[in-house]
Amino acid sequence: MGRWVTRGHSVAEQVRRGEVAPVYCLYGEEEYRRDQALNQLLDALLTEGARDLNLDQIRPGEPGMPSILGSARTLPFLASRRVVLIRGVEDLSKEQQEDLLAYLNDPSPTSCLVLTGKRLDLRTRLAAAIQKKGILLRFDRLEADSVKESLMATAKEQGIRLQPEAISLLMALVGDDFRQLIYNVEKAALFVGERKEISAKDIEALVGETRVRSIFQLTDAVSGRDLDLALRCLTSLLGSGEEPLAVLGMLARQIRLLIQAKALQEQATPVSRMTHVLGLPPRVVAALAEHSASRSWQQLTGAIQSLSRADLAIKTGKAESPVVLSGLVWGLCRV
Known part of the structure; x- marks a missing residue:
């Protein structure tokens, strides 16, 4: 049967x-x-x-x-x-x-x-x-397009329209943790109230401008191998009460974006097309293309393995989260 x-x-x-x-x-x-x-x-x-x-x-x-x-x-x-x-x-x-x-x-x-x-x-x-x-x-991790559809469906169930720019910003800030993404959409729906539409400005207001800036600085610094800036951003985020697993999710998303960018580059995909595929602004895609070109597939595979080990260490309590994340950021900036 x-x-x-x-x-x-x-x-x-x-x-x-x-x-x-x-x-x-x-x-x-x-x-x-x-x-x-x-x-x-x-x-x-x-x-x-x-x-x-x-x-x-x-x-x-x-x-x-x-x-x-x-x-x-x-x-x-x-x-x-x-x-x-x-x-x-x-x-x-x-x-x-x-x-x-x-x-x-x-x-x-x-x-x-x-x-x-x-x-x-x-x-x-x-x-x-x-x-x-x-x-x-x-239950595999959803592809980006499926995540976006699910988030829009979640908002629609509550009578709210979720603007595409809001989805892109939310995914950039939260990473690929689906539970956190759904939670933030539900929180944003309460935030906008009778307006019935969630914009990128609403997401930024919920998250906080300082946190938004620190998150993007962290992921950009890791992509660009700027260890000093990455560690300072990490310290700022954790000091402001950011959840360690949320930070891990942001870093994981950034490495996956680098992998996608490298794969598209090897297919001779122009940046204009990569912008559409990745659903990110041209400036961000251009930086991803530059940073992914300087990394080998072996280095990117090793980064994924490092993320997996950090995830296990944090969830099992084998080591203090700040220590795990600091070691992870150091390693990611060295690959």
Whole structure:
């Protein structure tokens, strides 16, 4: 009965129709949409009143967590099914994966496994078994055009028009963190009130002129390998209360822009066309083209890896965020 469904709300609709798979796996880097789909699925699988007694949440590797198989084999209480939610599918041990494989050969008709996480190796036997027995949902980061469409749709749902210039500025300031982008659109909708339109000036007013200037100075300094200016901008942003992950998102977006610019350059794309593709002003695109030309693909790949390591270090608390970001900026200015 294995199926591959691309949209989270489709799965929830199937469950409401009584089509319940023994296992679901929601994975991918786009956390906001993944969490949305997970909440929709859980709402469809269990009523709010049944969750306390029939929802087990397990994080592999954490001490004191109940057994996955023990939870899955437990009968539901005053409900039609029991749900076992496993957060962090990438952290499952080999033994736990083998246990799940054995379970999926004979799943309980009154239990449903839901796995979620950032990564899933599709080459593993577990991934093959999930695809055969249940449903896989993959949530990749959206391309820029899809992000813009989603932000415009979010604003439209609230009866607000989001100007294209406002979207470009917001993405430049926030980076590619979809959750933060949606949050800022919702905040801007409240800010404009009855005017029913969000302009670039509204976004700048919400963010603050000083912060806008510091953000652009930071990303420009990193692109231009100006380490002294980049570190001063970073210190200013963190000192003014900027969220470390938001700063990381801005830096990640800048490196991705450099990668896009380099790819377009290698296709002999003129700056006028690059301006349209990237959705940025000509001056900004010209600078990106210049800075990307001075970097090799190996250097840009290394920058992406550095961003990934910094993201993990900040989220797991392995090191203080200012230290992580300072080291990251130093490294990015040296590639």
